[in-house]
Amino acid sequence: MLDHGGCGAVAAMRRTLQEAGVETTEGDLRRKMGVAKLEQLRGLFESERIREAWAIQHGEALDEPGLERLRTRYRAIELETSERPLLPGVMPLHEFLRQLGVIVATTTSQDRPVLEQMIRMARQQGFHPAANACPEDAEGQGRPAPYMCYQLAMHLRLHPLGACVKVGDTVADMEEGRSAGMWTVGLAETGNEVGLDLTALSALPAAERNLRVANARTRLKAAGAHFVVDTLPDCLPVLERIQQQLLRGNVAN
Secondary structure, eight states, X not given: OBSGGGHHHHXXXXXXXXXXXXXXXXXXXXXXXXXXXXXXXXXXXXXXXXXXXXXXXXXXXXOHHHHHHHHHHHHHXXXXXXXXXXXXXXXXXXXXXXXXXXXXXXXXXXXXXXXXXXXXXXXXXXXOOSEEEOGGGGTTOOTTSSHHHHHHHHHHTOOOGGGOEEEXXXXXXXXXXXXXXXXXXXXXXXXXXXXXXXXXXXXXXXXXXXXXXXXXHHHHHHTTOSEEESSGGGHHHHHHHHHHHHHTTOOOO
């Protein structure tokens, strides 16, 4: 709902590692995007190149306390964010679903303090989800595990989960939704898999933009998405198709 292309989160993670003397690539930073931040950091250090860079800079391998310190610094950098606009089309879709009585809730890879800040940003722009969950709400078990979805379902008294829809822009989002037994809709153009803010995306030549979006669609579909769309407004016809399936008695599978 916030942070077009996941660019803010990527910049915060890049700065966290740079301050520790470790340079990372865009691919490094996006490979595990969507999982809990501690797990994303742990995933970065699966790279031999990054482990070696850390060891050269610090004289020893990174240990668990070191990971926690990086996570704490990442959180502090994220909390410096002054503004993060809603993605285009969020509010018309949100209002339409509200009028239909559809409950909207969110999960995130961010820690609770960052989530609370993002909720405030979203509410200032008119977006008011019924509930929100982060990895701490599920004993640290973020995506791709289904437990944040389970927490929301219990809190909102939603059943069956096969009649719920998970919308997200990362591979981990799709895996989370499938693990929870939900319908899954991948967002290609505005999300992590294209990885550009609105200005940069708009500046791309049409052929390059189309190629990036096509590759993003392929990755999200391979991760288990039932449907893949480009932007949030494109979800409406997909939600209508899902509603028709539910009316026939077909839940997600």
